[in-house]
Amino acid sequence: MPDDCPVVPVGTENGTFYFLTALGELRALAPDKVANKHIVAMFAPDSNYLERAWPRRKEIAQVDEAGKPVKDKDGNVIKEWVTVGWNTEIVSALLMDTCAQKGVWNPRERVRGRGAWRADDGSLILHCGNHLLINGRWVRPGEYGGMVYPMQTPIPRPDGAPRAKAEVMAPRLTAWLRDRGVEIPSDASPSRLLLEILRTWNWARPMIDPVLLLGWFGAAMVGGALKYRPLVWVTGGAEAGKSTLLELIGYLFNGAILQSPKASEAGVRQTLGQQSLPVNLDESEADKDNSKIYALIELARLAATSQGNMLKGGQDHKATEFRAESCFLFSSILVPPMEPADRSRFAYLELGALPPGARSPNFDRHVGELRAIGAWLLKRFADNWHRWSMLLDAYRDALIDIGKQKNRAADQFGTLRAAAELLLHDGEPDAEELALWGGLLGREAMDETSSAEAEPMLCLSHLRSMPVNLVGVGPQRLVSEWLMDATAPLISTALDPAATEAKERRAKAQAAIGRIGLKVVQEDGKDWLAVATNHVGLARLLQDTKFRDGVWTQALARLPGAIKSGRERAAIRFAGHQSRCTLIPIAVALPGEEDAPAIAVQKMETAL
Secondary structure (H helix, E strand, O other): OOOOOOOOOEEEOOOOOEEEEEEEEEEOOOOOHOOHHHHHHHHOOOHHHHHOOEEEEEEEEOOOOOOOOOOOOOEEEEEEEEEEEEOOOHHHHHHHHHHHHHOOOOOHHHOOEEEEEOOOOOOEEEEEOOOOEEEEEEEEOEOOOOOOOOOOOOOOOOOOOOOHHHHOOOHHHHHHHHHHHOOOOOOOOOOHHHHHHHHOOOOOOOOOOHHHHHHHHHHHHHHHOOOOEEEEEEEOOOOHHHHHHHHHHHHHHHHHHHHEOOOOHHEEEEEHHHOOOOOOOOOOOOOOOOOHHHHHHHHHHHHHHHOOOOOEEEEOOOOEEEOOOOOEEEEEEOOOOOOHHHHHOOEEEEOOHHHHHOOOOOOHHHHHHHHHHHHHHHHHHHHHHHHHHHHHHHHHHHHHHHOOOOHHHHHHHHHHHHHHHHHHOOOOOOOOHHHHHHOOOOOOOOHHHHOOOHHHHHHHHHHHEEEOOOOOOOOOHHHHEEEEEEOOOOOEEOOHHHHHHHHHHHHHHHHHHHHHHHEEEOOEEEEEEEOOOOOHHHHHHHOOOOOOOOOOHHHHHHOOOOOOOOOOOOOEOOOOEEEEEEEHHHHHHHHOOEEEEEEEOOEEOOOO
């Protein structure tokens, strides 16, 4: 292809040929479409280039004004070669040959749409639709470093002076806050102003939630360049100002966000395509059938870490690949129930009702100022990208070392706090600041992590809380109540008339729990709860849970101190049924019973 050719062949895969058109769009054509008008469309608006580079000529006679042939002095008709079009066959073959020479090319792995991306050297790339920031300079979208950045609809570019002042960039918003009694220093930055705006809502955690939401704004703008993309769920009842908050988000991102109520997973996935723009899904309400919202939650969870391509089947029975690399923000009145693995991946920001007489701000009057703040936030992140790894490591380490958070929560909340720090302050956070936020966002301080149960404990909790009737008469009792009776200590004294009754009650309970695959045993001088690997009674108890079909064995074997029986360990009889089992320490199976051994007979000294 000529060096100045406006169309760039990119590669081919499975009989499809890929090109960057003269406008910079990515075009996929089947072999029979690499011809005629399809080629003209790729070269538009410079389709005349085809005739200049590959003209199709025809020899015709020159004519005079009367239309009669012009002859030379010898009487011969004078002829000339004129361009009458372009050579379709040559151009078609050349385009396909060049694609094939580029080699097999997968657009799902090599195309980056609008949004932020990380270069191989760790630097930040911003694709703003019709402009691309790469290697610190703005260029036209195209092919760079083996990746294709196609031309798309423009979104706002980063803008604003590095040391911009809020009262200059957004004078009306600044005045509005000051009129409400909020102190805005004269040298306050636009990010400080935005934080004070967020604080005007009635948050459940007023010191924490506005900072985390500000952090999400920053992280969402560069989501595709992050290793972990944090997820946020804003929830609140009527009169909490949730709709106004979503309006604010829309103005800040100014088109560089996918906002939709009642969206489907397929709709979000197909609209995003290969973009890394953030996603804001409103009305993500709990319902009788939560399958639709669960599909969106799964998409967001996969996007958080982008663990490989997602495969989806199509109506043509062919799998399609998709890779989500966006930050998600959900909002609803009620949050649907979630698995622990999903719940611990979200920051839940709860809004309370606004005080009586309070009025939600009318952000329609401040659209220009909010858009300017949004462009400045992106500029701030781009200019300070070199600080990102340092800030993230500092807050992540603080959450683990001081807050005792696990890695996943440290990724989630560390990213949010580090993003807010980058937007608000220069330099490095000091030890006092890190210690403060390590505590505020610590495992026991945050509802998101303090109440999250791991799968093994969740399985044990399910089992213990099941109501059952194991004797055929009387009311149902929880499995945990039966276990407490089966492990109750005995009092060895002839003078206690209740001793016989206690012994009978324990024997009755031990026999009863055998009917659901449980048994209290002693081994190596320790007391254990044996849980059958294969038992109909246990299967019925857990049939409506994810631990059904024997999955309970996998989960319970991961409890602290648990032992999964193997071939070397003899099977145990459970009320006549023999099965291998998982042994769980009694102290784990019945928390709070550590000081009351289950089988050992305790002797009480009596004064005679």
